[in-house]
Amino acid sequence: MNTSLNYAYYPGCSSTGTSIEYDMSSRAVCAALDIQLNDVPDWSCCGSTPAHTVDHTLSSALSARNLDQVASMGLDSCITPCPSCLANLKTAKHRMEDAGFRDKVNNLLDKPANTQVGTKSVLQILVEDYGVENIKKKVVKPLTGRAVGAYYGCILNRPAELMQFDDREHPMAMDNIMEALGATVVAFPLKVECCGASFGIPRKDLVMRLSGKLLDTAKGIGAMALVTACPLCQMNLDMRQAQVNNANDSHHDMPIFYFTQLMGLALGLTEKELGIDKLCVSPRTVLDAMASEQSVKERAA
Amino acid sequence: MKFQEELKKCISDVMPELDVVIGWCASFDPLHATPHFMRRKEDIDKLEISPLSVHNLATYLPGLRGKKVGIVVKGCDSRSVVELLQENLIDRKDVTIFGFPCTGVVDQSKIKKALGHTGNVESCEMSDTALVIKMDDKTQTLAMAEMLADKCSSCRYPDAVISDYFAGEKIGNKGEKDVDYAAVEAFEKLSVPERFGYWLKELDRCIRCYACRNACPLCVCRDHCAAESRDPHWLSQENNVRDKLMFQVIHAYHLAGRCTECGECQRACPVDIPVLMFKQKMNQEIREIFQYEAGVDPEATPPLLSFKMEEENITEKVW
């Protein structure tokens, strides 16, 4: 296994707020696996969805500034937990390969944009660079006992030509990790369906319908919890779960973890450092079930 | 040369079975040697091996096919013999090869340059380090190292690679490693028009005497050289630089994967055109693309007469 994994790390805005626990757990897990993360100095917003809905040059310019920051660290690639940031940073690099477009972007920047810096997701480097087998070796508290489903969201691996990661219709990265952690993984059919994304505020009704459908499906296949890799997905499914229940009068009580949180637990980290307490839907029952199952196993052993 | 007597001995031993043995002997002046065809024992005494033994005697072999021939070879000459065997233009059973440890031969043009002219040389004493030449009743000493032919200073095969008798201590062949293409690389630094102009200038001197071809041990077409044929009609017989240059390219391409860089073509050129460079360039490519060197293995198949379905070192243009 590669002993000296070392990356520039771009947290993204939501890590300072609504997805703070994703950031915490990502850092904690990487630390536990001796993966060194170096924060991108004075990073700014990638522009997210709103920017590219307004204009592609603006969007790429906002991303380009951060790619420059990475370059200033003397590195040629960085990683981020957030798929939306990932998409923007990758798209910027890709589009700026076209000279005409690059010039337009440079018009908006202080100094000409760097076009060499590539971006990967935390998930991608965990499965590709670190390796599921090696993760397995590090497990101290297997996640036995409860069935989890993996939900990837729409842009983690799409469009395939750009993202270059996992299967575009049936990604398996998180499923494989969860399996390695000892969890029972139920095949989630709507892995790449949209959750309603950034419409939570302007068009809540959309999120209610789409996220509702996801939760129904998850329940339908007997998942007790979902793992996600996306702040927006997690927010829509977790923070808004109560709203969803009201809107569709359903009665979901399904914990929505960041995959890094469950990884952390399996690697023996504390709930505190993984920000488990920051989840809106309480994961207590599920976690306790896992704990008890473990103890059963231990006694049996 | 200390091994000379030893060599004479074994030649005379085998002479009875041979029709002729080819070597070198003194020529019109002390500064030149000339090919020496030995048929009788007494001829052997005239055999002289020295830094003046420049000629690649392999050139004579195809013409003597069918006869029992003995041949004295320098390391470089022996590689031409290997090529002739590979192309079954001579029969191994009819050829007896005498090798010796070659310490290099001189480049007459360098000596001429050093002395101004070589009109009436009275004597020439040679040691490993120097040539002492008496001429116009004054004595001049030239450093041997500086007078050696270029091919010798970077020689990788001082000992015959194939021989039936070897006289003297082998020096040791370096083999196919670290070949020196400095000359070619230097030339390629020139701009495109500069290169083009250079060859026009050089070839302009060419008098179409074809000494380069006649000296080449691997120009085996003899009377049917493309240069003077009407079918195929590659070249006109006019005195124009285009055809002169074209001939050099034909020569180089026909030698691709065969040339051992013995340098006879360039040595033979009466107007000193650096025609060897074409062959060196060709060999450089052959070596880089096919890791092949001619004149080493009589059993090998040269690269242009074979192929691989997947060529590791050929990357084709993508459109």
Added chain:
Amino acid sequence: MKIGVFVCHCGSNIEATVDTAAVAAAARQFPGVAFATDTMYTCSEPGQDEIVAAIKEHNLGGVVVASCTPRMHEQTFRRTVERAGLNRYLFEMANIREHVSWIGKDREANTNKSIDLVRMATEKLTHNRPLYSKKFDINKRVLVIGGGVAGIQAALDCADGGLEVVMVEKTSTIGGKMAKLDKTFPTVDCSSCILGPRMVDVAQHPNITLYAYSEIEEINGYVGNFEIKVKKKATYVDWDLCTGCGICMEKCPSKKATDFFNEGIGKTTAINIPFPQAIPKKAKIDPAFCTKLTKGKCGVCAKVCPSGCINYEMQDEFITEKVGAIVTATGFDLFDWSVYGEYGGGRYPDVITGLQYERMLSASGPTGGHIKRPSDGKEPKNIVFIQCVGSRDKSVGRPYCTGFCCMYTAKQAILTKDHLPESQSYVFYMDIRAIGKLYDEFTRRAMEEYDTKYIRGRVSMIYPKGDKLLVRGADTLMGSQVEVDADLVVLAVGAEAAAGASKLAEKLRISYDTYGFYMEGHPKLKPVETNTAGVYLAGACQGPKDIPSSVAQGSAAAAKVLGLFSKDQLESDPQVSIVDIKRCIGCGKCIKTCPYGAIKETELRGMVKADVIETICQGCGICTSTCPQGAVQLQHFTDNQILSEVNALCQF
């Protein structure tokens, strides 16, 4: 040599963008040109007569025609000059249509280019020499590769025409894809009822030798005299003894073998006969599943076999056959649809291919003709058919239309209603391709009489919902997204070139297109010929085809073979290499590089020389570009001929 030049207008095809009169005028100035003119249609009868007349009148020694590609009319015009008493090789063509008038509209540039091409042709012509072909005997046997319906048709037609036929079939029975079908469109008659008898004819025809479970190992030789190496794969059953009684199948304990004939619907035994009407009706062992062959235990079949024909030591066997012509009928394979992740990529058992569905519908199939969901064996109610899976889809590298899916889907919808009156079929389609006699009427019936719901749009995803599959597609006519709760989904999977098609093509020395389908000699005029003399195409190996067209091609190919064999001798192409014996120094470089071993060493006054065997030489000219002294020359493409073209184009 006095040369005549004829510049063709080809109606307006050339004249529209090339000033043919100007080309002719320029040609008159070329050395050797005694006569030049432009003509309306040079290939027409008056056009050809004009050439003949000019040759006589100006006693021309050679002719240049500037018109279309030589691949089109070189033969035509060679015959023309021959009629006028010239040798057919004292003729050259300049391609000023495909290579000039059709690829650019700049009249000046085109005219100028045409003049160059004509100059080139005349220059070459002055170096042409009369060539005379030799006659050689031919072996009037024909090899048919592939025992599908196209191959069967070709074989029977040839055999009935009195030719000896060798048929080589890769699987252990002939019948191909058609044998797997339940019914055929648009008549809905039973596939095996119409194919069965033809298969039996093949088995019984005195002129046909059948090698089933065999493959082509090697092909040598040339038209009239091919030598074929056939590999008979080990069946572990002595077919001379096997009676096809089937006891071994009843008793074989390993019943988990892949059932290739039934497209993986259900399993079969390690020793098996693919289906009751198989031809030949002989058993073979699938070594991957036979415990005797894998673990050395069992041997039941050997014990029960009444004729004692089981032989576990059997090895592959090689047989050489000599034939004069080859018909390739290797058919097609189904596109691997598992690349469609959105359709489950093969993870959902109740999403199956059309061919699997056929086996389900067939009374001789694994379900005995009952439609059952592979997952739970239940009868489906809602059945969704999805068209264009692996057809008309650039994103999976299959931009072409397979052509017969629309029809078999309609047929399957109709059959579904017959089998399950209560069921409802839905068809997601883009366009309905129903060209052909009674075809459109047939698809209409599916809608009008059988109430099949046709929905115009592609399907974007299929996912399980409870014990059903949710099919989400579009109805572009309604302009909305639609969903169907399906019990069974049948994919109209498109056709692709048969596995290994390209490998066989290399052995046959025929070319194939980007997708592996074999190239016909000419898209319009040589539909079953190839560019290799004596090799013909039949059926879907040339491109997706339905049964009628495959059969038609089978007969067409047979007609070509019978035509070829109507002569007792063929004329060899004189465009072969010859050795100038005095130039040759016997270095043997040509012998080393000849792909056909067509050059041998001879002796001339004690000197080694090269010698070309004319009938074996195929005229590639590798030897010519290999020989340093130009001693071996490919006639009609000699160094001097090509050099004259180069000089004509590049005059300093």
Added chain:
Amino acid sequence: MKVINVNLSYNSDFVTQVEEESGQKLNNCYQCGKCTAGCPYTDEYDIAVSQIMRLTQTGQKDKVLNSKSLWLCASCESCTARCPNKIDVARIMDVLRHMARKEGYIGIHTIKTFWDSFLGSVKNNGRVFEVGLLANYISHTGRFWTDMGLGHKVLPKGKIHFTPSEMQGKKEVTKIFIRFKEESAKCRAREKSREISADSRSPQDEYVPELRLLSRVFKHRNLH
């Protein structure tokens, strides 16, 4: 129902512009509907994405740019990922939205305002300041924060900060926005002169400067 004259209503400039800015060839679309089939938002669309493609192909500019669908697309890439003709449909939707903005078509006010507020927040802070963004959004939609109910869920978890996270480079970011505005102004001028945009209604709205409405937010908080 309106009869459309196919040649007169065909706006070729519009088609060319879409093709240039998206780098996609509209004629590659053969209307199989797979994009519509996979689009999670079709329910809310006034015009299905495949029909947007068709209308764009046929140069029906006004109808397309007026569509609400443009604003409801969440760029989930389902259409792009599954298009049999490898058309980047999502990108075309983006481009159409850009044009709609430039030319003052505003399909859905709330969504546009939300995005503007978001960018306003980025413009001022270099990063998104969630609370500020919300406050801003509320003040411009006049809608009382629809997610007030979440307040008591989220606040105690320390996920919400009432001051933007500080960064030095925020000026650089602000400059990006300013330059962008200048550039697009120039561009609009050029287009006007070329008379490409048929009718350029209201000029592009500026990103509303963010108001520090912390107090108001606290009020909401006290409500619970």
Added chain:
Amino acid sequence: MPVLEGTELRIVGFLCNWCSYGGADTAGVGRFKQPTDLRIIRVPCSGRIDPLFIVKAMMNGADGVLVSGCHPRDCHYSEGNFYARRRLEIIEKFLPILGYEPERFAYTWVSASEGQRWQEVVTSFTDQIHKLGPAPKILGPQASDTLSVMEAAL
């Protein structure tokens, strides 16, 4: 009149009869527009092409030479293009020492069905040659005939 002065350059193509010549025909039948500079010499197989033809063409004043044959493994004569590939590669690498840009020569594979590909090949190769401009030409029997002009030009 060899080429249209100014607008065209002299480009010679050597195409094998079975694949590339057919491919060029297919392009024609499909009316795929192409630059007019290229003149095609038809040979049975790329294996027939003596690399010296290419040098001959250059020295006779060609500005570019394009060779095209069947795709490897798809040669009508099964091996011709394999030999061709080696020989053409050698000559391509050799041209520069004579004073010709290597880009003036290219070889590729186009099958009879690849009309589109042929169009791309011709178009991009022609552009490539036009970017390089005319090749150095030998203007007379004596070197001086050429050199004087060259120096004047430089």
